[in-house]
Amino acid sequence: MIYSRIAAVIRSFSFYKSHPLNVECKTGSYARITKMKLTKRLPVSILATALLGLSLALACQTVPETNRSQIVLIDPQSEFKLGVDAYKDALSKAKLSKDMRMAGILRRVGWNIANVAHQPDYRWEFNLLEAQQPNAFCLPGGKVAVNTGILPIARSEAGLAVVLGHEIAHAIARHGAERLSHNMLIALGGELLAQGMGQNRRQRELIRVAYGYGSAITFTLPFSRSHELEADHLGLLYMARAGYDPREAKLFWKRFADFARSNSKGSTPEFLSTHPTDQHRIVQIDRLLPTAMAEYEKSSKIGIGENLM
Numbered sequence: 375m376i377y378s379r380i381a382a383v384i385r386s387f388s389f390y391k392s393h394p395l396n397v398e399c400k401t402g403s404y405a406r407i408t409k410m411k412l413t414k415r416l417p418v419s420i421l422a423t424a425l426l427g428l429s430l431a432l433a434c435q436t437v438p439e440t441n442r443s444q445i446v447l448i449d450p451q452s453e454f455k456l457g458v459d460a461y462k463d464a465l466s467k468a469k470l471s472k473d474m475r476m477a478g479i480l481r482r483v484g485w486n487i488a489n490v491a492h493q494p495d496y497r498w499e500f501n502l503l504e505a506q507q508p509n510a511f512c513l514p515g516g517k518v519a520v521n522t523g524i525l526p527i528a529r530s531e532a533g534l535a536v537v538l539g540h541e542i543a544h545a546i547a548r549h550g551a552e553r554l555s556h557n558m559l560i561a562l563g564g565e566l567l568a569q570g571m572g573q574n575r576r577q578r579e580l581i582r583v584a585y586g587y588g589s590a591i592t593f594t595l596p597f598s599r600s601h602e603l604e605a606d607h608l609g610l611l612y613m614a615r616a617g618y619d620p621r622e623a624k625l626f627w628k629r630f631a632d633f634a635r636s637n638s639k640g641s642t643p644e645f646l647s648t649h650p651t652d653q654h655r656i657v658q659i660d661r662l663l664p665t666a667m668a669e670y671e672k673s674s675k676i677g678i679g680e681n682l683m
């Protein structure tokens with residue numbers, strides 16, 4: 375059973391569809407495994423070692439600006455297709471704003487950021503959605519949507535540049551694909567552990583539940599917080615290069631934190647939250663501000679830009 379599940383997981387990785395395992399593999403352990411069939415004769419430990427080796431071999435990718443190494447098991451084409459499909463789906467369920475002035479400002483700020491992000495393969499699109507929740511997203515391939523509810527918090531073009539810089543940074547740093555890759559490995563790890571250690575069905579179920587819970591707390595959540603801070607980092611540089619005053623970032627996140635506080639019953643402790651605490655975020659902006667200001671000085675300086683109020 376476990377082997378057919380592993381085979382299903384492997385088949386589901388689009389990367390493997392386009393890159394047969396025996397083409398680029400240099401490590402003996404998983405070069406050999408390509409010649410085997412995933413049958414019950416194959417020990418779990420060999421599969422686990424092979425998959426670990428494969429993951430490490432594919433980890434030769436770094437995030438721009440921060441140079442952090444990351445594991446991404448999905449090729450950009452498949453990732454973009456996921457992004458386009460998800461964007462179509464999101465837009466079909468949303469209401470586009472009729473405010474042409476704001477939609478125009480969104481496109482202008484969006485293109486200013488996109489032009490300094492240097493992603494020739496992206497097909498940029500910027501849509502303003504009529505929705506009260508202060509939210510925004512950028513899907514793989516440059517598909518951006520912003521809710522009207524975030525405009526009063528952004529207040530100016532520069533505030534909107536903070537939002538767009540942050541969201542576009544998530545896409546360029548491939549955080550979604552990285553998260554998906556980690557989830558695939560976590561799922562596979564839990565299955566291998568359960569099959570390897572549990573002697574009966576009940577035990578195996580308990581191990582699966584415990585492993586999933588432990589992974590979420592110790593692995594998935596800190597990972598998300600690091601993504602948030604990394605998106606802040608890249609976003610600050612993008613907005614500065616696009617000519618928006620990076621000092622606005624701190625003011626925007628303070629307003630955002632005030633809004634979040636006044637609209638929730640109490641703050642979630644950082645340990646269990648997927649977002650960094652306001653303090654953590656502000657400390658990082660303070661640290662990066664001299665670099666961002668140097669980029670701003672070299673830009674064609676838009677400053678704060680048009681007022682959105």
Ligand SMILES: [Zn+2]
Nearest residue numbers: 540544602605
């Ligand atoms: Zn974010």
